[in-house]
Amino acid sequence: MDMDKIRQLQEIIDGSDNIVFFGGAGVSTESGIPDFRSQDGLYHMKYKYPPETIISHSFFMRKPEEFYRFYKDKMLALDAQPNAAHRKLAELEKAGKLKAVITQNIDGLHQKAGSREVMELHGSVLRNYCTRCGEFYDAEYVKNSDSVPKCAKCGGMVKPDVVLYEEGLDNNIMSKSVSYIRSADVLIIGGTSLVVYPAAGLIDYFRGSRLVLINKGATARDAGADLVITDPIGEVFSQIRVS
Ligand code: CNA
Secondary structure, rough: OOHHHHHHHHHHOOOOEEEEEEEEEOOHHOOOOOOOOOOOOOOOOOOOOOOHHHOOHHHHHHHHHHHHHHHHHHHHOOOOOHHHHHHHHHHHHOOOOEEEEEEEEOOHHHHHHHHEEEEOOOOOEEEEEEEEOOOOEEEEHHHHHHOOEEEOOOOOEEEEOOOEEEEOOOOOHHHHHHHHHHOOOEEEEEOOOOOOHHHHHHHHHHOOEEEEOOOOOOOOOHHOOOOEEEOOOHHHHOOOOOO
């Protein structure tokens, strides 16, 4: 690990009480959940259909059995536990230094670690609703259903509250995220390839003093960052002290 860069990160964190974190699937790989675009990510595994196709709205409507086979197998990781990155971000919030976590993840691990102000841009596997009557179901209900989960009240198909390809993002969550990023002094971006829009475009609203990028792979934004760290994000945050 590049300890000089860890020291720089510590200094940046020590010097601010208005930090915002923007993250993606790479934040949860150290919790055992595969991301999409790493070498061992879901996009490099072989399925009957490309993952981008399976997790699209039209595919969900046309072939819900195939959708749920993939979803339950690869995206519902209900036993996963937060890692040091999730835990340290929760600690920073509690200490009054971090204002919000803005995440593209759908795994609920930030909240499980204790974070309160979490903007879930792409929703959460923990919430599921009947597409006909709106009845709520938890993730266990979906996991334990055979094939496609059906509403116990009306028989309608149950859909996870996650944003599939071809679906729009929640306006309220988007505008709150813009507002957090626009007023942040430090923006830490971690574990995201920054290629999924409109989420990745949110960082253009940042006008603060320090931009930090913690990502194993190179991103298009590396050149504009004040500090770029390529070590695993959980290991990086495990080195950070919260004062
Ligand atoms: P992505 O495109 O798969 O990119 C992940 C990035 O994280 C890559 O650039 C990796 O190099 C990097 N990375 C992987 N592990 C680590 C690590 N330990 N430390 C530092 N960097 C690491 O994922 P994005 O989030 O950018 O793409 C957005 C998609 C992925 C969103 O729509 C998510 O819903 C979706 N997704 C979420 C989860 C989850 O909730 N845990 C899992 C898989 C995919």
